Amino acid sequence: MVVRYELTDAETDRVFHALAAATRRDILRRTAVEEQSVSQLAADYDMSFAAVQKHVAVLEEARLVIKRAEGRERLVRADPTVIARVRALLAQYEDLWRGRIDRLDALLAEHPSSDSTERD
């Protein structure tokens, strides 16, 4: 039995909110390709370092990126696990539309459930 973590409503809110800004999506893309320090990221945007720092924090709270310390730098890298869960959630909406839903836990989609079986 694979313990598949389900996102709560609040977590899902945070993830979609984090994805709802082009700068943050860009940061996600860049850190998906390669780990980047906050100042490396900040260098390419037309806003203050502190602003970029805040965008990274939003991504971090949504657990879309992970930050680790290396000397005085903070290296940011994308973590695809939450993205995968969100993709699965969106797929469920499409399945609902197609009338493809039969399993109860799919109907309960977003509502808290302890665990379920892996399929992906």
Next chain:
Amino acid sequence: MVVRYELTDAETDRVFHALAAATRRDILRRTAVEEQSVSQLAADYDMSFAAVQKHVAVLEEARLVIKRAEGRERLVRADPTVIARVRALLAQYEDLWRGRIDRLDALLAEHPSSDSTERD
């Protein structure tokens, strides 16, 4: 050649923002299963009719739902096409992470492109 509509940054912002609230995700689920009037939707939430109306408007502006008039009612139904595009976008982030990107248009992900080939 399949004309595949790509979402602009602003459109993507709107879609993710629309998805970043549990009430709106619930409306999307309900209208994915069956067309619902605005007051049918509103009946089940602990907020004013006007508030629900606004949530529906946000979903509509993101083109996640379509509203049609039937007598004095406005019937809302989910439209899965934008969802599908967003799922594809998220899949690209995962692909970036896995180093699976080889085609140029995938690297340009979100940036405006006239058309591309269908694969889904």
Next chain:
DNA sequence: CTATCGTACAACCAAATGGTTGTACGATAT
């Protein structure tokens, strides 16, 4: 040791968000 780099964080501000109530108006039911 000192200067600087990378970061963290607080305070502040304008704009957007998410709720409310009130008014208006066409469609329907009596």
Next chain:
DNA sequence: ATATCGTACAACCATTTGGTTGTACGATAG
């Protein structure tokens, strides 16, 4: 004809968001 239902929309308000600048502090370079 009148009352009511379903909706639209404006005005208002508290909170959140997304930016700013300024200060502080550990890590590194000279």
